[in-house]
Amino acid sequence: MPSPQQQSLALPVHIQVDWRRIGKAARRAAILAAAVPLTAGAAVMVTDKIRGQRYPLDSKFPTAAPMSTEIDGTTATLYTYGDDLYEAMLEAIDGARHTVFLETYIWKGDDTGERFKRAISEAAARGVEVYVVYDGFANLVVPQSFFHFPPQVHVLRFPALRPGLLTLDVRRSGRDHRKILVVDDEVAFVGGYNIGEEYATKWRDTHIRLEGRAAWELQNAFVDFWNRWRTHKHPVLQDKGAEHWQPSLRAARNAPSDLVFPIRGLYLDAIDRATSHIYITQAYFIPDRDILKALLAAAARGVDVRVLVPERSNHSLADWLARGRYTKLLRGGVRIMLYEGAMVHAKTATIDGRWSTVGTANIDRLSLTGNYEINLEIVDAGVASTLEEVFRMDESNSHELTYDEWRERSLLTKVAERVLEPLEPLL
Incomplete structure (x- = not known):
């Protein structure tokens, strides 16, 4: 007769794991975990949108006149008011003799946007080589007809939908959030300002203008981006290299790809x-x-x-x-x-x-x-x-x-x- 210990070892052990039920529960938990913050986020945005309509961000705020500083052969000018900046940018485009490189994240189809569109179209009509880059996703609310330019203007629309968006693939999902204007390789602008009527007077932002040798920093940044993302219908831009190295003023560029x-x-x-x-x-x-x-x-x-x-x-x-x-x-x-x-x-x-x-x-x-x-x-x-x-x-x-x-x-x-x-x- 087997001992009690032997009997216990001989007893069958029936353990059945219902993997389907566990998987279903896990999926429900994951959906719930995602749904709670997403729902809360949507509620916050709706609530704040209503609040924004009642209390718009349109109060007057202090601004300063453009301020200039000399840096090793380059004049750097800071702008803190959109109207001042836009006038300087349009003046530069109107005076262009050879090239205009314009890159922006948002370009509104309002009066200010039309002024810029007209200025670059007129520059192209008088023989200036004009190259434009804008972000497709950021401008989905702008009628596509607004971005129809004369055939002389070379236009690159950074794609609105990118293949890495759903998988959060950084290499294939980043937006073009840059704002650059370079005229004749001599005058260049960069900063936070997009192009639009609201930004001209209602937002406090900062942009900087470089006039002189350091304009190359922004010119080169535009050329590299254009050549990286152009299609067969876009011409190649020549990278001229830098005749002057200026370690006190350098451009840092994020490139997710x-x-x-x-x-x-x-x-x-x-x-x-x-x-x-x-x-x-x-x-x-x-x-x-x-x-x-x-x-x-x-x-x-x-x-x-x-x-x-x-x-x-x-x-x-x-x-x-x-x-x-x-x-x-x-x-x-x-x-x-x-x-x-x-x-x-x-x-x-x-x-x-x-x-x-x-x-x-x-x-x-x-x-x-x-x-x-x-x-x-x-x-x-x-x-x-x-x-x-x-x-x-x-x-x-x-x-x-x-x-x-x-x-x-x-x-x-x-x-x-x-x-x-x-x-x-x-x-």
């Missing part, structure tokens, strides 16, 4: 060097872990770190995701300035009165590791001083968010921040 993202490294390196102050102005500020860590480390070693952002921007979801960083930033000594009554869209920073950047990239995932972007890195005390004046001007239209004030926000707001956090990879 090549997994090249120097703008992020540019910020990290500059922040690590700071010993006195860091002034950052951003439209959408959602720093990744490394940039957040660098800013907190700078504040911990006594650097005066200030970040100026819209109190309410035109992208409410970006605002909510940005607020998810506020607790760590404020508790770590970083000062947050909220721009009031109008949309601030600038993408600038200046550090220690020596280093500055002006360009198209926001400090968020889309700009730093997703889109095609371009920022100038400028090591010059004159430009830094001018940007500090602009920062103080913007501070006069802002209020500082304190840690005590932030802690008093409602429980519902805190819950919403946590619920929306999974949507961060989308921005």
